Amino acid sequence: MDKNEKMTDSEFPTPNSGKSIEDWLGQPIPRGDVSNVFLPVSESYAGIALKIPLQIQRGEKDGPVVFVTAALHGDELNGVGAIRELLLDETFKLKSGSLVLVPILNLLAFDRHSRYMPDRRDLNRCFPGSPGGSLASRVADNIFTELVGRCDYGIDLHTAAVRRTNYPNVRADMKDPKVAELAKTFGAEVIVDYAGAAGTLRREACLAGCPTIVLEGGEVWKVEPAIVETAVRGIKNVLRHLDMIDGDIEVPETQMIVNKTQWVRADHGGFLQYHARPGQVVEKDQPLATNSDLLGRENRLMVAPFDGVVIGMTTIPAVGPGQPVFHVGKLPKNTDADEVHESRQETESLEQRTVEDLSSNVLVIKHDDQRDMGRS
Known part of the structure; x- marks a missing residue:
């Protein structure tokens, strides 16, 4: 269109x-x-x-x-x-x-x-x-x-x-x-x-x-x-x-039509360290969060079920078994994650601002940067 x-x-x-x-x-x-x-x-x-x-x-x-x-x-x-x-x-x-x-x-x-x-x-x-x-x-x-x-x-x-x-x-x-x-x-x-x-x-x-x-x-x-x-x-x-007001239509360079979504749920109770944020494009098996006990001795990694985009997530880091943590939408075929990222880097990109604003109320760190918390 x-x-x-x-x-x-x-x-x-x-x-x-x-x-x-x-x-x-x-x-x-x-x-x-x-x-x-x-x-x-x-x-x-x-x-x-x-x-x-x-x-x-x-x-x-x-x-x-x-x-x-x-x-x-x-x-x-x-x-x-x-x-x-x-x-x-x-x-x-x-x-x-x-x-x-x-x-x-x-x-x-x-x-x-x-x-x-x-x-x-x-x-x-x-x-x-x-x-x-x-x-x-x-x-x-x-x-x-x-x-x-x-x-x-x-x-x-x-x-x-x-x-x-x-x-x-x-x-x-x-x-x-x-x-x-x-x-x-x-x-x-x-x-x-x-x-x-x-x-x-x-x-x-x-x-x-x-x-x-x-x-x-x-x-x-x-x-x-x-x-x-x-x-x-x-x-x-x-x-x-609909020709009801004047002006130009503003749409992002990339639109993703998602046909499949899945909630990634915690298998155990614990405290979460987030590795992804709302709107982030992720690859299959990419770390989304680490779920550890209160002393940090048991690290249970939660990963993306497929190449996708983070549609939503919990904002409460304390989690129980079966509770939803990340809502991931499967990327449509032929969607280039790098192109999505680059399109957001444009000056005053609303999509980039939204990603940054929504992640400001949760602590998000890369999994590779996480210190050794005593894996058992």
Whole structure:
């Protein structure tokens, strides 16, 4: 796909439910305007309506409707930071189409600094939801009906789970041509080809006719500058591709479409010394971490299962048997690791900055430089 290629108006799919962006729950949303809308999704114990704040930006001309959501898991805040960058940017303006920005999708979980709903359900396993189901299922139904039902495309922003960090990567069903086009245009260096688990927002949105991708990047409870910049760049890339804003699409020189991933798990309890960092390209059997006892007498080397890229890793060096330590994506055929490394060395490379920033909170040393800790 040529990075400057754009869709024609005839290629824009129509909203999948027939709901219009021009009127939201009785509130007119005029062209060329910016409107704040509050979407009721549930009620408090006092019977007071719980409403999700969102902003709708409309261009002067017709075009696709795109949603961007964050904090579907209430503790994942990097996406919130990215959406706020767009909300507070006075120079950001659509020329066509409509953009729905939702900084906090799961307000119930966000208020508790938690991944989960108050009923302990994962909202991102409850879509498309049911109006007569559990609390999470009812919230999912309202979101799916009122938000996804009005949109043609979607971008859902996530981070790694608690005590882990992710190198920014797009998750997308690359067998769907429209989703694949969206994923490539977003411009992440790593794309994981996976349709998503049943009940996830992106999988169910795609099945309903709204091509949707996920960005995974960084940690919970943080707003990390390089991750925010990655997300904002990707959102703008998609909007430029859809001819909704002006500007050039910015993508890395190398994009890796990963079809296989594997978690490298600890066989024993111990304390970790990391030898690899998020985003690093590794060779098969390359040392990833040394797992030793508390006196450093037993060194158990954890190695890469294949030539790959480190998608994610734990940030807690204390580990128990079976716990995941490194998430490695298998390199696509004909991917040159040296070329990936060289492309990151360019001046002001976002990919290189991201690698460096994500490894700043863990101690990473080369295995060859590690002193003899008394191997037994």
